[in-house]
Amino acid sequence: MPTDARAATALPSRDPFHFSRPPAAEPTTLGEQDRFILDIFRLLRLFRERYDEALLARAEALAERRLGPAADALMGAAVMLDNELRCRGATAYVSGDPGDPGADDVEATFLALLDAAAERAEAVAARTAAALGVDDHRLVTPMAARLVALAARPDDMHKRSAPASQATATTKLTSRTMFE
Numbered sequence: 001m002p003t004d005a006r007a008a009t010a011l012p013s014r015d016p017f018h019f020s021r022p023p024a025a026e027p028t029t030l031g032e033q034d035r036f037i038l039d040i041f042r043l044l045r046l047f048r049e050r051y052d053e054a055l056l057a058r059a060e061a062l063a064e065r066r067l068g069p070a071a072d073a074l075m076g077a078a079v080m081l082d083n084e085l086r087c088r089g090a091t092a093y094v095s096g097d098p099g100d101p102g103a104d105d106v107e108a109t110f111l112a113l114l115d116a117a118a119e120r121a122e123a124v125a126a127r128t129a130a131a132l133g134v135d136d137h138r139l140v141t142p143m144a145a146r147l148v149a150l151a152a153r154p155d156d157m158h159k160r161s162a163p164a165s166q167a168t169a170t171t172k173l174t175s176r177t178m179f180e
Helices: 003-010 032-050 053-087 105-118 122-131 140-151 154-161 166-179
Strands: none
Touching: 032 053, 032 105, 032 140, 053 140, 105 122, 105 140, 122 140
């Protein structure tokens, strides 16, 4: 490739959905609901990689412990969102192991997509979806909003809009700032 062509590809894009994320120095600290959601998707990822039904059973048990009878609806929504993300081009949106207390920058982007979808912030949802490699966010966004609603226990509903800890507030602020 000629030097001029390489230089041209290094220039910032004028595409309104393109942005550069700063590299994460340390994993993002997560709140309880974010850890729960990531653990479900981490277990789904491992299930796809290893074809081990025990991993799917672990995800179902985790959801049932937290949500009781509503766990089936959450697992259905999680599998649908996982399939849609992969069909739309997202390759790796979760990378940690179940139980990891933090999230890397890709997982933080996935959580920002969930937050944007739950808050009906379409422009932010479009940018975060694009950052994950999703070519069209319009089907992913309502699925993500439904998942967040299902994942919230009745006593957690107020915590989503008013973070219980400073770490969760910082995560939301960082992800919002990163994609707005």
